[in-house]
Amino acid sequence: MNGCNLYSQNGKLKENVLHEEGFVAGFAVPNVVRNQKYRAATFVFEVLYEQFRFFFNLYFLLVALSQFIPELQVGFLFTYIAPLVFVLSVTLIKEGYDDYQRYVRDKEANSQRYERLHADGKKKSVPSADLKVGDVVFVPSGARVPADMLLLRTSDKSGTVFIRTDQLDGETDWKLRRALAGTQRSPTDDAIINVRGSVWADKPTKEIDSFIGNFTLEDDGLDDRLEANSRGLEHVEPLSIDNTLWANTIVCGGSAVGLVLYTGADTRVAMNADPPKSKVGLVDIEINRLAKMLFALSLVSSFVMVLLKGWTDTWFQSLFRFVILFSSIIPISLRVNVDMAKTAFSYFMMGDKEIPGTIVRSSFIPEELGRIDYLLSDKTGTLTQNQMEMKEIHMGEVSFGREALDDVRSLLRKAFEIKEETFRGRPPVQLRTRRLIEALALCHNVNVTLEGGEAIYQASSPDEVALVNYAKLTGLVLEDRTLTAIILRRPTGEQVEYEILNVFPFNSDTKRMGIILRENETGRILFLMKGADATMTPIVEFSDWLEEECGNLARKGLRTLVIAMKVLSKEEYAAFSQRYELAKRSLQDRDASMRTAVEELECNLTLLGLTGVEDKLQDQVNSTLETLRNAGVRVWMLTGDKVETATCIAISSHLFARNAPIFHLLAANKEQAEEEFKRFQKKPGACLVIDGRSLSLCTDNFPRQFIEVACKCPSVVCCRCLPTQKALIVRLLKRHAKKRCAAIGDGGNDVAMIQAADVGIGIEGKEGRQASLAADFSLTKFKHVSRLMLWHGRNSYTRTARLSQFVIHRGLIISMIQIVFSAIFYFATIAIYSGWLVVGYSTVYTMLPVFSLVFDEDVDPDTAFMYPELYKELQKGRRLCTRTFLEWTFKSIYQGGVIMLLSIFMFDDSFLRIISITFTSLLLTELLMVALEIQKWKLLMIVSQILSLAAYVLSFFLLPTYFDVGYIFSGSFWLKVTVITLVSCLPVTIGKWLQRRCSPPAYLKIARSRDGFDF
Known part of the structure; x- marks a missing residue:
């Protein structure tokens, strides 16, 4: 080894x-600790490589570079270079700032100083990195x-x-x-x-x-x-x-x-940690795919123009000039607008008073929150407060709730006034109560610490603290505990000491813990055990009530523990001690040898009772999980806690629906895992509970089949998960199930999962800020995740989709005008609009109205939460897809063609006038289309429309060489512009009205039904 x-x-x-x-x-x-994504020497190259992996950016890089070749120049170099430089600069600044923040945190951790002991016995302060x-x-x-x-x-x-x-x-x-x-x-x-x-x-x-x-x-x-x-x-x-x-x-x-x-x-x-990686939103991937389709359209259009023009020796050059001339079909301003919109969405989230303390650490993917299929959640500190409280104890025919503490105290006082050995056969209830409470006060790994002069109980398991605190409330107080002794104070005031002989800690295999004590008062050697009912039932005396009561407590969402004991003779203990010490020193199969030695004692134990402990949930966890479930979001719990604990929390938090069947997939080897998995496949509709070992066996041997079957479950709980296993589940869901995943947690062990997910959400709480700092979004409470997804996620996705469609429409319609113009004027590779008109069209004249769509709302917050089912529509991704792209493409082709053809039909005697007519009609068409698309008008939207029109009117005087100012202020001009704009927009508007009338979207049905309209 x-x-x-x-x-x-x-x-x-x-x-x-x-x-x-x-x-x-x-x-x-x-x-050294290193969480940086980039190295200083290669930062710029790595970021640019990530950006130019996308066809969208690479295309515009090539177009911009082509303008340095005189034969291919078709316009101002600035109009091609500036947008690309702006997009890349914003990306570099964002990535650089984020990575610098990681560097600062790493430097702080690595420079922390510690005292190192040297050969001369002195201590020397050194940084952690040394x-x-x-x-x-x-x-x-x-x-x-x-x-x-x-x-x-x-x-x-x-x-x-x-x-x-x-x-x-x-x-x-x-x-x-x-x-x-x-x-x-x-x-x-x-x-x-x-x-x-x-x-x-x-x-x-x-x-x-x-x-x-x-x-x-x-x-x-x-x-x-x-x-x-x-x-x-x-x-x-x-x-x-x-x-x-x-x-x-x-x-x-x-x-x-x-x-x-x-x-x-x-x-x-x-x-157990994964290096940070750049996350790319699905919208960015879809935009990249649409850019390829637009490029194909541009290439086909250019080829047709060259074909109609006729083959010449310079056809290849003409083809390239047409491609560049039609490059506005793929609007580079799309990336600028989308990136600015994402920043705006991030500020909306951080400024929402309903979810105070929210921090957006990655403004690249806010729209991803609007189409999540699976939410993978940690348990401790995320769903629960990790504060335990004893609720019930059972001793067969007798049980006591939290409200019956006075009765338990009375029974305990009476029990210490009589001698146990005077009773033969089944002891009375007061003695059985004493045995159970004494076991709670002794069978644990709780230590006593002093804080401010007050004794505080500390343990690795909050269950144990809850049990010892309950014993204290009944009058049996844990006074002190050392490595070798436990001291109790009885209700009578006397102290009694127990010598600790052996402790057998809880582990995921045995699902129980035990302790062997010698009572100094009597010399008796006691073997006390507590554990899950499944593992304790075979080793305790038969009981006809145990299984039933365990089920009753579990249905209440309580964590159950079976308590048992056994009195050992000196000879029995001496034989065990010898075997156990030899097993502890073994280098081969040490754990198995120790387990075998202990199992020889675990038989015919006396059943003392059953306890039910409640793990308090975080505020509004139940309602939040129910809302997410109604929204079509599957929630899986991935926790490092034990199976019993996680199952109880899944029930009490309503992660598992009431009376839903639960299947425990627990296996020790590959063969057993395959057998259990086959059984699970025959349990449709059952919720799955699986531990870390079984999860490894399934994901190592049949990952695709496991994920496919698990995705059919209403919910899944993975227990005893390593941080790497949490991240693996995320990757398997993304790879095999093709699902969009969000991960939420509050501890350092959740960082790998958070970074692997499409959207990582960190909760800043008791477990520090490591998860919060590594996440894309930071919240203060779990309950805020529903508003983050169902409201802000919805708005971010729907607004991004609509904004993208309009920017594409804006580029397509002007490109269509250019195509018709070139076709009419003998296929010349000359731009109809040049210079500042082209720059102004996508910036000063239309940017504000189009960008104002980021403030639009298709539903109000109350509707979004009252009808969480509306979120399911977003998961299908239909707001930005091939169908919607084709719809807007046909609209653009129609409107661009109408504007150019009608302008030619109404042509007077000046080329400058046709530019004025077509450009004005183009601008009014775009503004009118934006106005018709708005669902809920706001002041900023009205102001943006007015400012855009004012800027256009002002440009008549600032750019006199581009307009025939005298003709523009004539009645003939405005008559032609009005006719062209109406012919351009009216059919599109009627078609949209008919579509919404015959097949309205779900959100529109709900909105109108609430307003009293009958569909």
Whole structure:
């Protein structure tokens, strides 16, 4: 097996590598945090490469470059270069600013200073980036752990310290870590450097909940020696996850000294993170596809013009000139308008008082919020507050709710006034109550800390804190806990001490935890266990009420735990202890050997009772999930928590519909996974619950089939998920199911999922800001996601689609005029509009009215939330598709042709007049089309129309060479313009009215029905 030995010799730590598969390279990894997307030297090239991967930008780059060739020039160079430079400049500035922010955050993390112990026993302050494998580092209370380390010593004499792992696994509760016994015995932190020993550590891995290693104490250099045993194994101390401090966790409740095992990219947090990537919205992809279609139209038109003109020696040059002349068919202003609109949408979101504190960190994809198919959500801190409260206890025929605390206190006081041994057979209710409450106060991994003179309970599981707090409320108080003892204060006021002999922590395989104690008062050895009903039922005495009551509590959304006990004789415990100690020192299959030893005790346990704990949900989670479900958004829960906990939350939050069938897909190997998957396929309509191991088996062996079947479920819960597995689910949904995915979370373990999703949403809360900083959108509460998607997402998508259509229409109609003009005037490659008219048409004259569409609303907020089903229409992507593109193309061809042909038909005697007539008709047609498309008029829209007309009238005097001013103010001119504009717009308007009358969209039906109109 791969590993490394870290030696302390002559006061200096050295490293030796047992090299089998190149693991030696791992030691060269620098301990730096890097989340930047680009490198300074290649920043411009990387951004430009990303931009020119799209046909849209590449096309205009080629068109702009062609204008440097005299034979291909057809207009002002400025009109082709400026828009492209503007678009690229905005992109470079945005990407540069975002990456600079990442650089600042990385620099802050890498420059954090820590005290490193040196050979002379002194501490030297060094930046985090300078730490190397084998360094001994002091980490003060409240500081971030800079690398993956082995815990050597703590400030607490018991050798324990708490850590917060919220930025690693998403759990906000403190977890207990234990220092090595051989190094904890050092009198001071500085004396650790004199300890001579070696550490065998497993190779780097993504597993954040497991670690295997051994510590061999060769010579501790201290007066106090470890006790020897006859087997000569006294110097070997097995290492587990309890002896580690992973990078990015926070040391709490004391200081720690650790030995650096893994650095930089080899740390758990780095291996579970994905590098940031540029996200491209589906609208941008669709625009790119439409640009290709427009280019094809331009190319066909140019080829037809050359064909009609006749083949000459310069036909190829003419073809290129026509392509450039018709280049306005693909309006480069489309990118400018769309990018500006996205920025506006971002400000609308951040300025919404209904969702205060919202931050848009990526203004490139706000419209993606309007067409989400799947929302993948974290549980802890996102859907729940992670605050537990005991609600019910059951002991068969007797049960007590939260409101019956006085009854429990009374029974408990009576129980301590009588002697247990005086009863034979089934004990009375007061003694059964005492046994259950004592088990709650003893069977746990809760530690007592002092904050402001008040005792506070801390544990890795909030369930355990809730159980101990309940015992405290009944009068049985946990006073103190060390590595070797638990002290309780009874309702009578007396204190009793229990010696801790063994602790068996909860894990996802056993789904239960146990503890062996010796009661000092009586000398009895007690084996207490608690766990999920599925795993506890086979090992406790038969009960006819257990299964039924577990179901009742689960239907209430409560998390259930079965509590049991067993009294061990001294002989039984001695035999077990010997087997267990040998298993702990095994290097091969250590966990399995330890599990086998414990399982020999787990039989014929006495059932004490059943508990029901409530995990409080975030505000309005139920209504938010229901709204999203009605909107057609499938919500999946991806959590690192255990199966039972996640299932309870799915029920209580109504993520699973009431009485919906639930299928648990749990497998230990490939064959079992295939069998369970086949069973699941025969359960249509069932909600799926799957754990991390089973998920890996399914996604490794049959990913497409698994995703296809899972997508048919009303909802899915994935438990015990690693951060990389969360990201994998997102990628599989996008790749195999072709679905648009949003991911929401609040912890560092959600970053990979957030970055992999089409839209990443971070919640800034208890678990810090890492998820919020990595996300595209940052919220303060989960309930705001419905408004973000159903209102702002809807508006962003519908407005972007409409804006894109109008900009395309604006380019197509002027191109059609150019095509007809060239055809009439002997296929000349001469622009009908040149200079400032071309620039003014897409900027001064029409930009404001067209851009004002970003303020339009097809429905009001109340309608959007009252009828969330309207969102389903957006998921189909029909607002901007080939059909709508063709509709607007035909409109443009018709209107452009009518304007040019009628102008020629009404032609008087001046070419300048025909330009005035066609351009004025073109402008009025565009403004009228915008006005007819607006659903809800606002002041800015009216002002934009007036300003555009005023600017056009003003240009008569500022650009006299482009207009026949005398003719423009004649009645004949305005008569012709009015006729041409009406012929251009009236048929299109009538066709639109008939379409809405015969086949109105859903939002229009609802809007008119609410206003009292009958369809």
